[in-house]
Amino acid sequence: GEDVEQSLFLSVREGDSSVINCTYTDSSSTYLYWYKQEPGAGLQLLTYIFSNMDMKQDQRLTVLLNKKDKHLSLRIADTQTGDSAIYFCAESKASGTYKYIFGTGTRLKVLA
Amino acid sequence: EADIYQTPRYLVIGTGKKITLECSQTMGHDKMYWYQQDPGMELHLIHYSYGVNSTEKGDLSSESTVSRIRTEHFPLTLESARPSHTSQYLCASRPSSPFGNSPLHFGNGTRLTVT
Numbered sequence: 001g002e003d004v005e006q007s008l009f010l011s012v013r014e015g016d017s018s019v020i021n022c023t024y025t026d027s028s029s030t031y032l033y034w035y036k037q038e039p040g041a042g043l044q045l046l047t048y049i050f051s052n053m054d055m056k057q058d059q060r061l062t063v064l065l066n067k068k069d070k071h072l073s074l075r076i077a078d079t080q081t082g083d084s085a086i087y088f089c090a091e092s093k094a095s096g097t098y099k100y101i102f103g104t105g106t107r108l109k110v111l112a
Numbered sequence: 113e114a115d116i117y118q119t120p121r122y123l124v125i126g127t128g129k130k131i132t133l134e135c136s137q138t139m140g141h142d143k144m145y146w147y148q149q150d151p152g153m154e155l156h157l158i159h160y161s162y163g164v165n166s167t168e169k170g171d172l173s174s175e176s177t178v179s180r181i182r183t184e185h186f187p188l189t190l191e192s193a194r195p196s197h198t199s200q201y202l203c204a205s206r207p208s209s210p211f212g213n214s215p216l217h218f219g220n221g222t223r224l225t226v227t
Binding site for chain 1: 143168215221
C-alpha cells in the first residue's frame with residue numbers, strides 16, 4: 001500500500017538543529033518532497049529529492065534519503081523561531097500518474 | 113516560482129448556499145489539483161485536471177464539482193453547502209515534466225465555514 005508517516009510534534013531550542021523524519025512504503029516512488037505550512041497559509045515547497053540521490057543540501061536544509069529503509073529526513077540547521085510551522089513529507093511516482101501521497105505533517109515548535 | 117491565487121481567503125456561509133472557490137495560476141501549468149485539508153492536517157485529493165476540458169475525481173469522495181475551461185483557471189463549486197464541508201481547500205498546480213512528477217505549487221487556501 002501507499003502510506004507516508006511522520007511524527008506529529010517536534011520541539012527544539014532556537015539555534016539548535018531540527019531533524020524531521022518521514023517513512024514511506026512505496027519503493028517505486030521517484031520523487032520525495034518537503035513542504036512547509038505556516039498558520040493560515042498553503043504549502044510552500046522547501047526542497048525535493050530524486051530517488052536515485054542520497055543527499056541534497058540547500059543552505060540550512062539537508063535532506064537525507066535511505067532507500068533501503070524507505071526513510072527520508074529533513075535537517076534544519078540553526079533553527080530560528082520563523083521555522084516554527086508544520087512540515088509535510090510527500091512522495092510521488094514517475095510521470096503519467098497524478099498521485100502525490102502526503103504525510104500527516106510534523107508540527108515544529110522552536111523555543112526562544 | 114509559480115504564482116497561484118485563491119479567492120476568497122475566508123468564507124462563512126449558511127447551509128444550502130451555492131458557492132464557488134476560485135483558483136488561478138499565471139505560470140501556464142497544465143496540471144491542477146484541489147485538496148481538502150482537515151483539522152488533523154492531512155491533505156485529501158478531491159479533484160485534479162490534466163488540462164483544458166480534462167477533470168477527474170480524486171481519492172476523497174466530494175460533493176463538489178470542478179471545471180477547466182481555461183488553462184489558468186480551475187474553480188471548485190459546491191451546489192449546496194453543508195456544515196460537513198467546513199474545511200480548508202487548497203489549490204495546486206504543476207507543469208508537465210518528462211522526468212517525473214514535478215513539485216506541486218500551492219495557493220494560500222480558502223478556509224470555508226458552513227453554519
